[in-house]
Amino acid sequence: MSTFTVxxxxxxxxxxxxxxxxxxxxxxxxxxxxxxxVGMVATSGGGAEAVSGAVAAVTLPVAILxxxxxxxxxxxxxxxxxxxxxxxxxxxxxxxxxxxxxCGVAIPAxxxxxxxxxxxxxxxxxxxxxxxxxxLLLIPHMLVVVPVWILTAAGFVGAAQLALxxxxxxxxxxxxxxxxxxLIGGLQGIISGxxxxxxxxxxxxxxxxxxxxxxxxxIAGKVSKERIVTTIP
Amino acid sequence: xxxxxxxxxxxxxxxxGQNPGPPEMAAMxxxxxxxxxxxxDGREILRDVTFSVAHxxxxxYLGPNGAGKTTTIRILLGLLTPGAGECRVLGRDLxxxxxxxxxxxxxxxxxxxxxxxSAADNLAYYAGLYDLDDPRDRIDELLAxxxxxxxxxxxxxxxxxxxxxxxxxxxxxxxxPEVVFLDEPSSGLDPGAQRMVRDLIVDLSRREExxxxxxxxxxxxxxxxxxxxxILAGGRIRAFDSVKNLTAASGRPEMTVVLADPGDRARARExxxxxxxxxGCEEDGEVLRCTLADPGxxxxxxxxxxxxxxxxxxxxxxxxxxxxxxxxxxxxxxxxx
Numbered sequence: 213m214s215t216f217t218v219x220x221x222x223x224x225x226x227x228x229x230x231x232x233x234x235x236x237x238x239x240x241x242x243x244x245x246x247x248x249x250v251g252m253v254a255t256s257g258g259g260a261e262a263v264s265g266a267v268a269a270v271t272l273p274v275a276i277l278x279x280x281x282x283x284x285x286x287x288x289x290x291x292x293x294x295x296x297x298x299x300x301x302x303x304x305x306x307x308x309x310x311x312x313x314x315c316g317v318a319i320p321a322x323x324x325x326x327x328x329x330x331x332x333x334x335x336x337x338x339x340x341x342x343x344x345x346x347x348l349l350l351i352p353h354m355l356v357v358v359p360v361w362i363l364t365a366a367g368f369v370g371a372a373q374l375a376l377x378x379x380x381x382x383x384x385x386x387x388x389x390x391x392x393x394x395l396i397g398g399l400q401g402i403i404s405g406x407x408x409x410x411x412x413x414x415x416x417x418x419x420x421x422x423x424x425x426x427x428x429x430x431i432a433g434k435v436s437k438e439r440i441v442t443t444i445p
Numbered sequence: 446x447x448x449x450x451x452x453x454x455x456x457x458x459x460x461x462g463q464n465p466g467p468p469e470m471a472a473m474x475x476x477x478x479x480x481x482x483x484x485x486d487g488r489e490i491l492r493d494v495t496f497s498v499a500h501x502x503x504x505x506y507l508g509p510n511g512a513g514k515t516t517t518i519r520i521l522l523g524l525l526t527p528g529a530g531e532c533r534v535l536g537r538d539l540x541x542x543x544x545x546x547x548x549x550x551x552x553x554x555x556x557x558x559x560x561x562x563s564a565a566d567n568l569a570y571y572a573g574l575y576d577l578d579d580p581r582d583r584i585d586e587l588l589a590x591x592x593x594x595x596x597x598x599x600x601x602x603x604x605x606x607x608x609x610x611x612x613x614x615x616x617x618x619x620x621x622p623e624v625v626f627l628d629e630p631s632s633g634l635d636p637g638a639q640r641m642v643r644d645l646i647v648d649l650s651r652r653e654e655x656x657x658x659x660x661x662x663x664x665x666x667x668x669x670x671x672x673x674x675x676i677l678a679g680g681r682i683r684a685f686d687s688v689k690n691l692t693a694a695s696g697r698p699e700m701t702v703v704l705a706d707p708g709d710r711a712r713a714r715e716x717x718x719x720x721x722x723x724x725g726c727e728e729d730g731e732v733l734r735c736t737l738a739d740p741g742x743x744x745x746x747x748x749x750x751x752x753x754x755x756x757x758x759x760x761x762x763x764x765x766x767x768x769x770x771x772x773x774x775x776x777x778x779x780x781x782x
Contacts, residue, residue: 218573222559229561298557298616301522302574303547437540441524442485 215304216312223286223316230285234320237281241324244277245270245332263336264347267329268357268409272417274328275358278321279365280385286313286366287373288381294444296374300437310370310432317366322359329354349409357414360421367428375435377443475500475624475656476521480530483516490516492680494530498673500623503650503657505667505688507767508677509775514660515553517677518626521658522551534624547575550622550655554629556613560602564593564612567601568619575620587615591645607638614642618649624656625649631663639663643670668692668767676774683774692764699763700743702733705756716753720746734763 227233248270290296299309333346373381476498483491490513498504508514519525521532523540532538537545558567565584572580588594591611601609610630617625630646631639647670650657661667667674668688675685684691704713710728717726717735722742726735737743740762747760 215574215576218570222562222570222573225566226559226561294553294555295557295559297519297524297553297555298551299574300524301546301549301551302571303543303545303576304574305543437524438526441519 216308216315219304219309219312220316220319223313224319227282227285227317227320233281233285237278237320237324238327240277240281241274241328242331244274245328246335248332263333263340263345264350264353264409266336267332267346267350268353268414270332271325271329271354271358272361275321275325275362276365278324278328279317279362280369282317282321283366283369283373284385286317287370291373291440291444292378297441297444300440306374306435306437306440307429307433310367310374310435311429314363314367314370314428317370318359318362321362321366325358325362326354347409349411349414352418353409353414357417357421360418360425364421364425364428367425367432371428371432371435374432374440375443378445473500474498474533475502475535476504476658477533477536478517478521478530479532481517481520481527481532482529483513483520483525484528489680491520491528494677494680494682496675496682496685498624498656498658500656501650501654502673503646503659503671505671505674506658506660506677507662507664507667507674507771510662512677512775513680514677515628518551518628518658518660522546522549522626547620548623550617550620550625552613552617552625552627552630554632556609557616558601558609558612561600563598563600564588564604565597567612568616571616571619577620580619583619583621587619590648591615592641607634607641610634610638610642611645614645614649618653618655621653622655624658626658626660628660629662630659631661631666639666646670664766664768664771674767676771678775684770688767691770692767699734699736700746701759701761701763702735702750702757703731703759704733705758707731709755713750713753713755716750716755717746720749722746 248266287296290299300306369385372384376384474497478497479495481491481494482489494513494517506514506517516525520527521534521539523538523542523546526540535545535548539546539549557571559570562570565588568584568587569580572584577583585594588597591614593608593612593615596604596608601612604612610633614627614630617627627646631642634642643666646657646659649655659667659671671688673685673687674691676683702713702717704710710733714726714728714733717723717733720742722737722739723746724736724738726733735746737746743762747757750757
């Protein structure tokens with residue numbers, strides 16, 4: 213088994229055993245889409261594009277939020293309790309460590325985001341009193357765009373949590389999340405003129421997500437061990 | 446062996462460096478630190494620190510809080526960059542040599558364990574990081590060694606401080622490192638657990654032939670298990686020598702005499718003071734403490750006291766404790782003089 217798989221597997225293992233993180237994630241995965249879906253479906257008329265658009269619009273912010281929530285356990289906790297120092301002494305590069313942790317965080321975040329999509333669909337179905345018809349674009353959205361943006365959010369937040377002190381982390385954590393949410397809302401608005409799902413919007417989101425993920429990887433590679441060690445509380 | 450030039454002579458009166466030597470000897474030592482300096486925010490933490498640790502040795506690195514002990518370890522491990530000077534572990538610079546880190550183990554004050562994982566899962570994780578082939582036997586062996594085999598499947602979060610510390614040591618040596626850095630391994634442990642950790646370190650050094658770099662405040666522990674120590678204070682190495690040499694009351698050998706008849710103490714003191722090479726003699730409770738200019742004169746003094754008719758119940762050569770040596774260099778307040 214590669215060290216990448218070992219690191220990622222451990223993060224999944226730890227996330228699934230962290231009740232407080234799981235409960236927080238589930239609350240947001242259910243509560244946020246439930247509120248959003250009601251409004252979106254009510255104003256859209258219940259067409260396939262509208263329901264798919266609602267699911268797409270809800271799942272992306274949820275995905276980013278999930279990435280952030282699970283990051284706090286993988287990166288910030290290890291920094292807070294000092295165990296990151298021991299990991300940095302292992303024969304693993306910092307970028308490798310970051311990548312393994314980011315992927316490990318992304319798996320539970322993706323699963324909770326899928327749950328969020330199901331909840332959104334169930335809410336729409338209940339409101340329309342019939343199974344909603346779905347746009348096929350929702351498939352690449354859930355299989356490509358959502359995982360890419362979870363990785364991007366987790367990657368950025370993880371790199372920042374490694375590099376920054378505790379107070380800066382608290383402030384920048386929120387800035388990252390709301391920055392991502394505004395970015396996605398803006399992209400959707402610019403490309404499709406609303407929250408409806410479209411191939412152009414999905415392609416743009418996927419491309420932007422991949423580019424930002426590359427940037428997060430670059431930043432993670434620039435973080436020095438000294439920076440991490442000297443910002444351990 | 447000569448003392449390195451870059452050691453401050455004024456500060457290291459007890460420096461008898463058997464390990465340091467010219468740079469070409471670096472590969473022969475497990476750890477080499479030469480002229481190391483480092484500052485944080487304009488405050489000098491380490492200043493021209495030089496010492497080395499031979500292979501297979503248990504080395505004690507002593508100093509008060511904030512002396513720079515952990516900073517030295519972090520620089521050696523490549524976690525911090527040196528301001529000046531150079532550090533080598535097994536002849537390698539761990540800051541740039543990922544592969545060399547596989548030969549080094551470390552236990553910081555935090556144990557590097559995940560509380561939600563079991564003892565066995567924690568070790569399995571590190572076995573994966575160090576790319577160990579089929580580590581199950583090694584994990585079983587270490588859990589038995591640290592007496593945690595019956596708790597192997599319990600979450601580490603349910604362990605006591607001592608159990609976590611023992612598991613932390615097992616984690617640090619899991620991959621059979623050639624050098625292991627232990628930062629305050631007995632910190633926060635009760636006396637029984639301290640003894641267990643101490644015995645474990647000695648056992649590991651012998652059994653696994655590891656070089657142990659022990660950063661500790663427990664001077665008694667260091668005196669018992671370390672072969673060589675360095676005392677760091679005020680950012681400088683104040684003493685660096687074998688424990689044996691340091692505690693041999695260098696320069697002023699003493700002997701303690703217990704007389705069968707305590708009433709003879711004053712007369713015996715006069716007799717001793719008349720003896721050549723005795724520079725001082727005091728009554729200290731029930732015993733006489735004589736300071737000699739030459740340790741070779743001890744047998745002659747014993748013979749002279751016996752010849753004068755004193756019945757000697759016990760005679761022993763005094764040695765200073767490591768604590769005395771430490772306080773001499775560091776000062777009572779923990780600040781270097």
